[in-house]
Amino acid sequence: MKKILLISGLILGLSACSTPKEPQLTVAPQPTISSVPVVQGKTVMVESRDLRTAQFVAVVDNGRKNVQPIHATSNVRIVLEDALTRQFNSQGYRVATDSKGKVRLDVLDALVKVEHSVFSHTMQTNVQIQLVAETSDNKFVKRYTGKSTMEGATSASVEDMEIALNTLLDAVLQDISRDKQLATFMNENF
Template sequence: MKKLLLVSGLLLGLTACSSPREPQMTIAPQPSVSSVPVAQSKPVTVESRDLRTAQFVAVVDNGRKNVQPIQATSNVRVVLEDALIRQLNSQGYKVVADSKGKLRMDLLDALVKVEHSVFSHTMNTNVQIQLVADNGQNKFVKRYTGKSTTEGSTSASVEDMEMALNSLLEAVLQDIARDQQLMTFMNENF
């Protein structure tokens, strides 16, 4: 009986290992690194929230009611918060655990929608991030949005979707880095 349990356990373990895994996307946008600091070690506390309605980062529609959601390999909110912190550090801000100046990043949308037909695909990518800068008395709120559409003659790979989403996230991070209104508010109120 013990041998039978051992053999059946091994078979279950082997079948679990050999089952196909769902594809996942690696989200790793590079921050916009500044060569000239805009702040002189001004302290800022960075927080983030993921306010997306769904946690997947891509949806592939192959027609015939065959829709496949694709998840990210890591937490998108954490990855974006880390990129934003590195970006702020390069701009001369000092990110600390607690300060009067708080910058909150709300992730509102980060999604690639792919529609496949017999001989082509269309890929629509959307990113929306809201930043809230607050010192307890004054508040600055702004949304940063990015959209792109690409078409191809073959099916879209996971790598194509990763490139589309990472490129758009980097473009939105670059918009944040270049936003003079945001920098002015942070320098005057933090």
């Protein structure tokens, strides 16, 4: 009897390992790296918050009331904070915890919506990031938004969704790196 229980437990354990896992998206935006530093010796503290109402990064609607949320393989807030930190470092800022100037990145939206029909799909991607740059005396707040729509003849793959989301996040990070108002505020106040 013990042998039967042991063998059945082993079979159940092995079958659990072979069950398919839920798909996940790899969120890996590339920061805009500046070839020439724009500042020297200025420090900035970087923080982030995830203010999205739901933590998934994609929603796939196959019709017939079959909606599947897809999560990211890593924490979106941390990935974006790291990308922004690398971007600031390339611009000549020294990211530190003891700076009088602070930049907070708020993730407001990062979502791919996929609608499948029998022979095609539509992907709508939305990204919204808010930056709050502040010192004890001054504050600068700005939202950076990206939207894209793509259509295809077959089902959308996980890779298609990753490309759509990461491409839009790259574009928003590029907008942040080119923002003259943000650069002026940081140069004058940090």
